[in-house]
Amino acid sequence: MKNNLPAIFPEIAILVDEPLMNYTFTKTGGPADFLAFPKNADEVRELVLYCKDENMPWLILGNASNLIVKDGGIRGLVIMLSDMTDITVEEGLLTAEAGAKLIDATYVALDHSLTGFEFACGIPGSVGGAVFMNAGAYDGEVQTIFESCDVLLADGSIQTYTKDDMDFAYRHTAIQELQAIILRARFRLVKGDYDQIKARMVELTELRQLKQPLEYPSCGSVFKRPVGHYTGKLIQDAGLQGMKWGGAQISEKHAGFIVNVDNATATDYLELIAYIQKTILEKFGVTLETEVRIIGEEV
Template sequence: MNREQIKRDLGALELLFDEPLANYTYTETGGPADVLAFPKNKDEVKQLIDYCRSRGYDWLCLGNASNLIVRDGGISGFVIMLTKMNHMYIDDTKLIAEAGAKLIDVTYMALTYGLSGLEFACGIPGSIGGAAYMNAGAYDGELVDVFESAEVILEDGSIVTYRKEDMAFSYRHSIMQDQKGIVLTVTFQLAKDDHQRIKAQMMELTQLRESKQPLELPSCGSVFKRPAGHYTGKLIQEAGLQGLKWGGAQISMKHAGFIVNVNGATATDYIELIAHIQQVIMEKFGVKLETEVRIIGREK
């Protein structure tokens, strides 16, 4: 990878080389990105994808890196972060947000305009693009419930609009996980409602989240998908694993479905602890735990 050539070719874009992704992930772990790019608009995203395709470079897009573990070896090629693409606006009962906007900020914009439908997401720390990618959800709500459409750039650089039916939403899944592309903007269809009622529900859910989740420590959010007929945290508690430390990572004492960084954990600590939990739960209960958190990158 010729850095000087990349700088000459893409000089107008904000680029960092060998940048530790631990500076950006919610776990505060993760190795370096060969090139970390911060496009400011969809034209720059297209420029990056076209450039990588023409030069044979790998590329990967990250959202807010909240439900993510980047291995200690980092990520080869280009990592595209959309945090600079964070504009949002209201059009009657529709809310349109760029992919880098924080989901929490979007829920409060909806509140400001008396629009209901996104209350469930008021404490989810991800980005709009990541939320669409994962069909993020909480407290009996999911993104699919209010999703109308998304502007998406595909691997070949073409920009298309995906309607709800095109996204193949299911539990913590969308078609974006099956095809290489990037969500650029999302349009939500909301409903007019009483401002105070929306605010009261958001406050209730926020208090519930704060009382149950270890928000005071770095974590990757909910580690596992909920297995049919079971609650993950309860299984982990019943297996006697809650509080277990693995290197600098620990199964949270506040919520056993979370792994927190208590003492300079590495991504390897997280990954090994996840594998240990899966093994113990399978041996004790015959239940297969699937990860909700994405694990990406190269081994160190």
């Protein structure tokens, strides 16, 4: 099968036994049996229907930013949408394919003097991943500007989900309960002043550079914010900031981040996450839930 799949879809770039550490923001993760890069929704649909017919497991990766792939890798087919990056604007409605970088979408909005997207100017994920997770920063969330998205379901059908269908909550959408792929999303923005929008984006970018450990590979914010607490402060108060576990380290710059400082493995990350959770529960009685998505198999 491994020799045949690229031949079955010669028009689609498909890699075999490809290490996912080459794509994840943590620079960790084992191999995918197959890694495909479709260029449009029709190619995505062809791949999904093939997997359905052949009983082959599949999953979707966006920009692989807020993600940990375990060291054993992923069986079956991994689909990355990084070649689906088209962004258009028409009468205040910004439409972006799922593989477009969220940051790029915010700058397209700026080019059209549209406001509402500024909060996302420093979020390193894809548009599809941002919708999937209801990504947010600096008091803004995807749900505040979301209009609709086109979703490919496991049976090969494509449906449009409106805001009412999405069940938006903190880092949650209805898509997370489905085996489905967001193909494109639409965001409703309003006309604003170009200079004011740009100034706000510059301000937020500087804040991110000041507070986040961008100099190291990381998966972004590891934990959801627990009600009534700040994750970083809990970790600081527990005396864990700066702690190393294998090649992974709780960032000395922001305790809510775990960075790869010395060829960390996914296992280093997962063991350190478990230790943080255990310590915070014991010391403060607070349960930390992961925001980062964890997928794949153990070695």
